[in-house]
Amino acid sequence: MSDFIEKIRNECESSFYVFDIGELKRRISYLRESLPPYAELCYAVKANPFISEEIENDVERFEICSPGEADICKAIGIDSKKMVISGIYKTPSFIEALVSDESFKGIFTIESVNQYELLLGLSEKYGRELEVLPRLTNDSQFGMDEADVETIISRRAQNRLNVVGIQYFSGTQKTSLKKYRRELEYLSGFLGRLREEYSFEARELEYGTGFPVSYFAGDKLDEPALLSGFSDILEELPQKPRIILELGRSIAASCGKYYTHIVDIKKNKGQNYALTDGGMHHIVYFGQYMAMKQPFVSVLGKDGSVSDVQWTVCGSLCSMNDIIVKQLALPEINVGDILCFENAGAYCMTEGISLLLSRDLPAVYLVRENGELYRLRKPFETKQLNMPEYEKI
Ligand SMILES: Cc1ncc(COP(=O)(O)O)c(C=O)c1O
DSSP, rough: OHHHHHHHHHHHOOOOEEEEEHHHHHHHOOOOOOOTEEEEEEEEEGGGGGEEEEEEEETTTEOOOSSHHHHHHHHTTTTTTGGGEEHHHHHHHHHHHHHHHHHHOOOOESSHHHHHHHHHHHHTTOOEEEEEEBBBBBBSSSSSSSSHHHHHHHTTTGGSSSEEEEEOOOOOOOOOOHHHHHHHHHHHHHHHHHHHOOOOOOSSEEOOOEEEEOBBTOOOOOOOHHHHHHHHHHHHHSOEEEEEEEESSHHGGGGGEEEEEEEEEEETEEEEEEEOOTTTTTTTTTTTOTTTTOOOOEEEOSOOOOOOOOEEOOSSSTTTOOOEEEEOOOSOOOTTTTESSSSSSTTTTSSTTTTTTOOBOOOOEETTSSOOEEEEOOOBBBBHHSSSSOOOO
Protein backbone atom coordinates (compact mmCIF):
# COMPACT_ATOMS: atom_id res chain seq x y z
CA MET A 1 0.00 0.00 0.00
CA SER A 2 1.44 3.36 -0.96
CA ASP A 3 2.81 5.70 1.71
CA PHE A 4 0.28 8.40 1.02
CA ILE A 5 -2.67 6.06 1.56
CA GLU A 6 -1.15 5.01 4.85
CA LYS A 7 -0.84 8.69 5.86
CA ILE A 8 -4.46 9.35 4.90
CA ARG A 9 -5.68 6.30 6.81
CA ASN A 10 -3.96 7.58 9.89
CA GLU A 11 -5.81 10.87 9.84
CA CYS A 12 -9.11 10.04 8.15
CA GLU A 13 -11.40 7.38 9.51
CA SER A 14 -14.10 7.63 6.86
CA SER A 15 -14.33 7.62 3.04
CA PHE A 16 -12.07 9.80 0.92
CA TYR A 17 -11.12 10.69 -2.64
CA VAL A 18 -7.58 10.96 -3.94
CA PHE A 19 -6.67 12.80 -7.14
CA ASP A 20 -3.36 11.84 -8.67
CA ILE A 21 -1.88 14.77 -10.56
CA GLY A 22 0.79 12.66 -12.25
CA GLU A 23 -1.94 10.57 -13.82
CA LEU A 24 -3.91 13.72 -14.72
CA LYS A 25 -0.93 15.18 -16.57
CA ARG A 26 -0.17 11.90 -18.31
CA ARG A 27 -3.77 11.81 -19.43
CA ILE A 28 -3.62 15.32 -20.90
CA SER A 29 -0.36 14.45 -22.69
CA TYR A 30 -1.98 11.32 -24.08
CA LEU A 31 -4.93 13.30 -25.41
CA ARG A 32 -2.60 15.86 -26.98
CA GLU A 33 -0.49 13.16 -28.61
CA SER A 34 -3.60 11.44 -29.95
CA LEU A 35 -5.19 14.57 -31.42
CA PRO A 36 -3.94 16.93 -34.14
CA PRO A 37 -1.51 19.56 -32.82
CA TYR A 38 -3.87 22.43 -33.57
CA ALA A 39 -6.67 20.97 -31.39
CA GLU A 40 -6.72 22.91 -28.13
CA LEU A 41 -8.18 21.79 -24.82
CA CYS A 42 -10.82 23.47 -22.70
CA TYR A 43 -11.37 21.84 -19.33
CA ALA A 44 -15.02 21.71 -18.21
CA VAL A 45 -14.61 22.69 -14.56
CA LYS A 46 -17.84 20.97 -13.53
CA ALA A 47 -16.14 17.61 -14.03
CA ASN A 48 -13.92 18.25 -11.01
CA PRO A 49 -13.21 21.75 -9.72
CA PHE A 50 -10.56 20.47 -7.28
CA ILE A 51 -7.98 19.75 -9.97
CA SER A 52 -8.36 22.96 -12.00
CA GLU A 53 -5.44 24.77 -10.38
CA GLU A 54 -3.09 21.90 -11.14
CA ILE A 55 -3.70 22.11 -14.88
CA GLU A 56 -3.80 25.84 -15.45
CA ASN A 57 -0.74 25.60 -17.70
CA ASP A 58 -1.77 22.33 -19.35
CA VAL A 59 -4.99 23.46 -21.04
CA GLU A 60 -5.84 26.50 -23.11
CA ARG A 61 -9.18 27.25 -21.54
CA PHE A 62 -11.60 26.57 -18.66
CA GLU A 63 -15.34 26.27 -19.18
CA ILE A 64 -17.20 27.78 -16.23
CA CYS A 65 -20.95 27.31 -15.85
CA SER A 66 -22.00 28.99 -12.62
CA PRO A 67 -21.09 31.79 -10.23
CA GLY A 68 -19.75 29.14 -7.86
CA GLU A 69 -17.40 27.71 -10.48
CA ALA A 70 -16.28 31.24 -11.37
CA ASP A 71 -15.53 32.01 -7.72
CA ILE A 72 -13.52 28.82 -7.38
CA CYS A 73 -11.49 29.57 -10.52
CA LYS A 74 -10.90 33.13 -9.41
CA ALA A 75 -9.85 32.03 -5.93
CA ILE A 76 -7.30 29.56 -7.28
CA GLY A 77 -5.90 32.18 -9.64
CA ILE A 78 -6.99 30.96 -13.09
CA ASP A 79 -6.18 33.70 -15.59
CA SER A 80 -9.49 35.23 -16.75
CA LYS A 81 -8.18 35.20 -20.35
CA LYS A 82 -8.54 31.44 -20.14
CA MET A 83 -12.13 31.52 -18.92
CA VAL A 84 -15.17 30.91 -21.03
CA ILE A 85 -18.28 31.80 -19.07
CA SER A 86 -20.83 29.29 -20.20
CA GLY A 87 -24.04 27.86 -18.76
CA ILE A 88 -27.72 27.76 -19.54
CA TYR A 89 -28.59 30.24 -16.80
CA LYS A 90 -26.35 33.24 -16.58
CA THR A 91 -27.25 34.89 -13.30
CA PRO A 92 -27.59 38.58 -14.30
CA SER A 93 -25.84 39.96 -11.19
CA PHE A 94 -22.95 37.57 -11.71
CA ILE A 95 -22.57 38.50 -15.38
CA GLU A 96 -22.76 42.18 -14.52
CA ALA A 97 -20.05 41.79 -11.90
CA LEU A 98 -17.77 40.25 -14.54
CA VAL A 99 -18.55 42.81 -17.23
CA SER A 100 -18.04 45.71 -14.83
CA ASP A 101 -14.67 44.33 -13.79
CA GLU A 102 -12.13 45.79 -16.24
CA SER A 103 -9.61 43.12 -15.33
CA PHE A 104 -11.93 40.32 -16.51
CA LYS A 105 -10.89 39.26 -20.03
CA GLY A 106 -12.87 36.05 -20.54
CA ILE A 107 -15.33 35.02 -23.24
CA PHE A 108 -19.08 34.59 -22.75
CA THR A 109 -21.18 31.97 -24.47
CA ILE A 110 -24.69 32.98 -25.52
CA GLU A 111 -27.36 30.33 -24.95
CA SER A 112 -30.51 32.30 -25.71
CA VAL A 113 -31.84 35.53 -27.11
CA ASN A 114 -32.33 36.74 -23.52
CA GLN A 115 -28.69 36.06 -22.72
CA TYR A 116 -27.77 37.97 -25.88
CA GLU A 117 -29.80 40.95 -24.72
CA LEU A 118 -28.29 40.77 -21.26
CA LEU A 119 -24.76 40.87 -22.66
CA LEU A 120 -25.69 43.52 -25.20
CA GLY A 121 -27.13 45.77 -22.48
CA LEU A 122 -24.15 45.27 -20.17
CA SER A 123 -21.62 45.91 -22.93
CA GLU A 124 -23.37 49.23 -23.63
CA LYS A 125 -23.75 50.10 -19.95
CA TYR A 126 -20.05 49.59 -19.26
CA GLY A 127 -18.81 50.67 -22.71
CA ARG A 128 -16.96 47.36 -23.11
CA GLU A 129 -16.26 45.15 -26.09
CA LEU A 130 -17.14 41.58 -25.07
CA GLU A 131 -16.00 38.45 -26.82
CA VAL A 132 -18.90 36.05 -27.28
CA LEU A 133 -19.54 32.55 -28.57
CA PRO A 134 -23.19 31.92 -29.51
CA ARG A 135 -24.08 28.32 -28.72
CA LEU A 136 -25.79 26.33 -31.42
CA THR A 137 -28.40 23.93 -30.10
CA ASN A 138 -28.26 20.18 -30.53
CA ASP A 139 -32.06 19.90 -30.26
CA SER A 140 -32.14 20.24 -26.49
CA GLN A 141 -32.75 23.06 -24.03
CA PHE A 142 -29.17 24.21 -24.59
CA GLY A 143 -28.09 26.78 -27.13
CA MET A 144 -30.12 28.40 -29.88
CA ASP A 145 -31.52 27.62 -33.28
CA GLU A 146 -29.47 28.50 -36.32
CA ALA A 147 -31.79 31.43 -37.07
CA ASP A 148 -31.08 33.06 -33.69
CA VAL A 149 -27.36 32.56 -34.08
CA GLU A 150 -27.57 34.09 -37.55
CA THR A 151 -29.47 37.11 -36.21
CA ILE A 152 -26.74 37.68 -33.61
CA ILE A 153 -24.09 37.43 -36.29
CA SER A 154 -25.90 39.68 -38.74
CA ARG A 155 -26.04 42.42 -36.12
CA ARG A 156 -22.44 42.13 -35.00
CA ALA A 157 -21.26 45.35 -36.64
CA GLN A 158 -23.84 47.41 -34.78
CA ASN A 159 -22.79 46.64 -31.24
CA ARG A 160 -19.93 45.87 -28.90
CA LEU A 161 -20.33 42.10 -28.96
CA ASN A 162 -17.40 40.61 -30.77
CA VAL A 163 -18.54 37.20 -32.05
CA VAL A 164 -15.45 35.01 -32.12
CA GLY A 165 -17.09 31.80 -33.32
CA ILE A 166 -19.61 29.28 -32.12
CA GLN A 167 -19.92 26.74 -29.34
CA TYR A 168 -21.53 23.33 -29.67
CA PHE A 169 -21.96 20.38 -27.29
CA SER A 170 -24.26 17.47 -27.95
CA GLY A 171 -23.79 15.09 -25.05
CA THR A 172 -21.37 12.87 -23.24
CA GLN A 173 -19.93 9.35 -23.62
CA LYS A 174 -20.15 9.48 -27.41
CA THR A 175 -18.45 6.51 -29.01
CA SER A 176 -19.71 6.71 -32.58
CA LEU A 177 -17.31 8.08 -35.17
CA LYS A 178 -20.30 8.43 -37.49
CA LYS A 179 -21.87 10.81 -35.00
CA TYR A 180 -18.68 12.86 -34.69
CA ARG A 181 -18.45 13.06 -38.47
CA ARG A 182 -22.08 14.10 -38.80
CA GLU A 183 -21.69 16.80 -36.16
CA LEU A 184 -18.41 18.19 -37.44
CA GLU A 185 -19.61 18.25 -41.03
CA TYR A 186 -22.79 19.99 -39.91
CA LEU A 187 -20.79 22.57 -37.94
CA SER A 188 -18.36 23.09 -40.77
CA GLY A 189 -21.29 23.54 -43.19
CA PHE A 190 -22.94 26.02 -40.85
CA LEU A 191 -19.73 28.04 -40.52
CA GLY A 192 -19.43 27.97 -44.33
CA ARG A 193 -22.94 29.38 -44.64
CA LEU A 194 -22.13 32.14 -42.13
CA ARG A 195 -19.14 33.01 -44.29
CA GLU A 196 -21.14 33.16 -47.48
CA GLU A 197 -24.29 34.82 -46.23
CA TYR A 198 -22.94 37.11 -43.52
CA SER A 199 -19.26 37.48 -44.45
CA PHE A 200 -18.56 36.08 -41.01
CA GLU A 201 -15.27 34.29 -40.62
CA ALA A 202 -15.40 32.32 -37.37
CA ARG A 203 -12.09 32.53 -35.55
CA GLU A 204 -12.92 29.53 -33.43
CA LEU A 205 -15.14 26.54 -32.92
CA GLU A 206 -15.52 25.43 -29.32
CA TYR A 207 -16.73 21.87 -29.56
CA GLY A 208 -17.72 19.71 -26.60
CA THR A 209 -16.82 16.36 -27.96
CA GLY A 210 -18.18 14.22 -25.14
CA PHE A 211 -15.24 11.81 -25.43
CA PRO A 212 -16.10 8.65 -23.50
CA VAL A 213 -14.55 7.01 -20.45
CA SER A 214 -14.63 3.30 -19.77
CA TYR A 215 -16.17 2.89 -16.32
CA PHE A 216 -17.23 -0.74 -16.23
CA ALA A 217 -15.75 -4.17 -16.75
CA GLY A 218 -16.78 -5.32 -20.20
CA ASP A 219 -16.98 -1.82 -21.72
CA LYS A 220 -15.77 -2.10 -25.27
CA LEU A 221 -14.02 1.19 -25.81
CA ASP A 222 -11.12 1.26 -28.26
CA GLU A 223 -9.92 4.73 -27.32
CA PRO A 224 -6.83 4.90 -29.58
CA ALA A 225 -9.02 4.01 -32.58
CA LEU A 226 -11.68 6.52 -31.57
CA LEU A 227 -9.22 9.38 -31.13
CA SER A 228 -7.43 8.52 -34.33
CA GLY A 229 -10.73 8.36 -36.25
CA PHE A 230 -11.79 11.66 -34.70
CA SER A 231 -8.48 13.25 -35.73
CA ASP A 232 -8.97 12.03 -39.31
CA ILE A 233 -12.41 13.64 -39.39
CA LEU A 234 -10.92 16.93 -38.18
CA GLU A 235 -8.19 16.72 -40.81
CA GLU A 236 -10.71 16.17 -43.57
CA LEU A 237 -12.82 19.22 -42.76
CA PRO A 238 -12.48 21.66 -45.66
CA GLN A 239 -11.77 24.75 -43.57
CA LYS A 240 -10.92 24.80 -39.95
CA PRO A 241 -11.13 27.70 -37.57
CA ARG A 242 -9.18 27.41 -34.32
CA ILE A 243 -10.72 24.33 -32.70
CA ILE A 244 -11.07 24.05 -28.95
CA LEU A 245 -12.30 20.78 -27.51
CA GLU A 246 -14.34 21.13 -24.34
CA LEU A 247 -13.61 18.06 -22.23
CA GLY A 248 -14.51 17.06 -18.71
CA ARG A 249 -14.56 13.37 -17.93
CA SER A 250 -12.03 12.41 -20.57
CA ILE A 251 -9.47 14.63 -18.87
CA ALA A 252 -10.36 14.06 -15.23
CA ALA A 253 -11.89 10.61 -14.67
CA SER A 254 -8.75 8.52 -14.57
CA CYS A 255 -6.93 10.64 -11.99
CA GLY A 256 -9.44 9.96 -9.22
CA LYS A 257 -9.99 7.10 -6.83
CA TYR A 258 -12.64 6.78 -4.17
CA TYR A 259 -11.89 4.83 -1.01
CA THR A 260 -14.54 3.56 1.37
CA HIS A 261 -14.33 1.27 4.39
CA ILE A 262 -16.25 -1.94 4.82
CA VAL A 263 -18.08 -1.36 8.10
CA ASP A 264 -20.34 -4.40 8.28
CA ILE A 265 -20.77 -7.74 6.61
CA LYS A 266 -23.87 -9.92 6.60
CA LYS A 267 -25.75 -12.60 4.74
CA ASN A 268 -29.49 -11.99 4.26
CA LYS A 269 -31.62 -14.67 2.57
CA GLY A 270 -28.53 -16.15 0.96
CA GLN A 271 -27.16 -12.84 -0.33
CA ASN A 272 -23.81 -11.52 0.91
CA TYR A 273 -23.81 -7.85 1.77
CA ALA A 274 -20.79 -5.65 2.37
CA LEU A 275 -21.85 -2.38 3.97
CA THR A 276 -19.58 0.62 3.56
CA ASP A 277 -19.26 4.03 5.17
CA GLY A 278 -19.78 5.54 1.72
CA GLY A 279 -22.57 5.12 -0.78
CA MET A 280 -24.49 6.70 -3.59
CA HIS A 281 -24.09 10.14 -2.02
CA HIS A 282 -20.32 9.80 -2.64
CA ILE A 283 -19.90 7.82 -5.82
CA VAL A 284 -22.00 7.99 -8.96
CA TYR A 285 -20.88 6.36 -12.18
CA PHE A 286 -22.42 7.61 -15.40
CA GLY A 287 -24.27 4.71 -17.02
CA GLN A 288 -24.56 2.60 -13.88
CA TYR A 289 -27.89 0.82 -13.98
CA MET A 290 -29.50 -0.61 -10.82
CA ALA A 291 -25.95 -1.34 -9.60
CA MET A 292 -25.73 -4.06 -12.25
CA LYS A 293 -22.55 -2.83 -13.94
CA GLN A 294 -19.19 -3.54 -12.36
CA PRO A 295 -16.93 -0.55 -11.89
CA PHE A 296 -13.21 -1.26 -11.48
CA VAL A 297 -12.90 -2.03 -7.75
CA SER A 298 -10.14 -3.53 -5.66
CA VAL A 299 -9.54 -4.17 -1.97
CA LEU A 300 -6.62 -2.15 -0.62
CA GLY A 301 -3.59 -4.24 0.15
CA LYS A 302 -5.00 -7.41 -1.43
CA ASP A 303 -4.09 -8.76 -4.82
CA GLY A 304 -6.67 -9.18 -7.54
CA SER A 305 -7.35 -12.88 -6.97
CA VAL A 306 -11.00 -13.21 -6.05
CA SER A 307 -12.85 -15.86 -4.08
CA ASP A 308 -16.02 -17.36 -5.49
CA VAL A 309 -18.17 -15.44 -3.01
CA GLN A 310 -20.15 -12.61 -4.60
CA TRP A 311 -21.02 -9.43 -2.79
CA THR A 312 -23.62 -6.74 -2.99
CA VAL A 313 -21.81 -3.61 -1.89
CA CYS A 314 -24.08 -1.06 -0.22
CA GLY A 315 -23.69 2.38 1.25
CA SER A 316 -24.73 3.89 4.54
CA LEU A 317 -27.93 5.67 3.52
CA CYS A 318 -31.22 4.24 4.76
CA SER A 319 -32.41 3.69 1.24
CA MET A 320 -32.79 0.41 -0.58
CA ASN A 321 -31.40 2.23 -3.62
CA ASP A 322 -28.07 2.74 -1.91
CA ILE A 323 -26.33 -0.13 -3.67
CA ILE A 324 -23.00 0.65 -5.31
CA VAL A 325 -22.52 -2.66 -7.09
CA LYS A 326 -24.19 -6.07 -7.15
CA GLN A 327 -22.69 -9.55 -7.53
CA LEU A 328 -19.15 -8.33 -7.15
CA ALA A 329 -16.41 -10.92 -6.88
CA LEU A 330 -13.82 -9.82 -4.31
CA PRO A 331 -10.86 -11.31 -2.48
CA GLU A 332 -11.70 -12.43 1.04
CA ILE A 333 -12.93 -9.34 2.88
CA ASN A 334 -13.32 -8.28 6.49
CA VAL A 335 -14.78 -5.35 8.35
CA GLY A 336 -12.14 -2.61 8.24
CA ASP A 337 -10.97 -3.39 4.70
CA ILE A 338 -10.99 -0.50 2.26
CA LEU A 339 -12.54 -0.71 -1.19
CA CYS A 340 -10.93 1.38 -3.89
CA PHE A 341 -13.07 2.52 -6.84
CA GLU A 342 -11.21 3.61 -9.97
CA ASN A 343 -11.99 6.29 -12.54
CA ALA A 344 -13.69 8.45 -9.94
CA GLY A 345 -12.04 11.75 -10.92
CA ALA A 346 -14.95 13.30 -12.82
CA TYR A 347 -18.52 13.92 -11.66
CA CYS A 348 -18.53 10.77 -9.44
CA MET A 349 -18.16 12.88 -6.33
CA THR A 350 -20.55 15.68 -7.26
CA GLU A 351 -23.55 13.94 -8.76
CA GLY A 352 -24.67 12.11 -5.61
CA ILE A 353 -27.59 13.03 -3.38
CA SER A 354 -25.42 14.62 -0.75
CA LEU A 355 -28.00 15.69 1.80
CA LEU A 356 -30.04 12.57 2.51
CA LEU A 357 -29.45 11.43 6.12
CA SER A 358 -27.18 14.39 6.87
CA ARG A 359 -24.07 12.24 6.59
CA ASP A 360 -20.62 13.71 6.01
CA LEU A 361 -19.11 14.14 2.57
CA PRO A 362 -15.68 12.57 2.11
CA ALA A 363 -12.35 14.26 2.57
CA VAL A 364 -10.49 15.13 -0.62
CA TYR A 365 -6.75 14.60 -1.10
CA LEU A 366 -4.38 15.33 -3.93
CA VAL A 367 -1.00 13.78 -4.65
CA ARG A 368 1.46 15.72 -6.79
CA GLU A 369 3.93 14.10 -9.15
CA ASN A 370 6.73 14.60 -6.62
CA GLY A 371 4.79 12.55 -4.06
CA GLU A 372 3.64 15.51 -1.97
CA LEU A 373 0.26 14.90 -0.42
CA TYR A 374 -2.29 17.66 0.19
CA ARG A 375 -5.64 17.66 1.91
CA LEU A 376 -8.03 19.84 -0.12
CA ARG A 377 -11.12 19.30 2.00
CA LYS A 378 -11.75 17.83 5.42
CA PRO A 379 -14.77 15.52 5.77
CA PHE A 380 -17.64 17.95 5.26
CA GLU A 381 -20.55 17.92 7.70
CA THR A 382 -23.78 18.21 5.75
CA LYS A 383 -25.82 18.30 8.95
CA GLN A 384 -25.25 22.06 8.92
CA LEU A 385 -27.32 22.22 5.76
CA ASN A 386 -30.26 20.30 7.19
CA MET A 387 -30.26 22.07 10.55
CA PRO A 388 -33.01 24.67 10.93
CA GLU A 389 -31.88 28.14 11.90
CA TYR A 390 -34.91 30.15 12.94
CA GLU A 391 -34.81 33.80 12.02
CA LYS A 392 -38.03 35.71 12.63
CA ILE A 393 -38.67 37.96 9.65
C1 LIG B 1 -21.24 22.56 -22.56
C2 LIG B 1 -20.48 21.41 -22.04
N1 LIG B 1 -19.21 21.22 -22.45
C3 LIG B 1 -18.46 20.20 -22.00
C4 LIG B 1 -18.97 19.29 -21.09
C5 LIG B 1 -18.10 18.18 -20.61
O1 LIG B 1 -18.58 16.94 -20.98
P1 LIG B 1 -17.72 15.64 -20.73
O2 LIG B 1 -17.44 15.59 -19.28
O3 LIG B 1 -18.54 14.53 -21.22
O4 LIG B 1 -16.44 15.81 -21.52
C6 LIG B 1 -20.29 19.43 -20.64
C7 LIG B 1 -20.86 18.45 -19.70
O5 LIG B 1 -22.00 18.51 -19.29
C8 LIG B 1 -21.07 20.52 -21.13
O6 LIG B 1 -22.33 20.71 -20.72
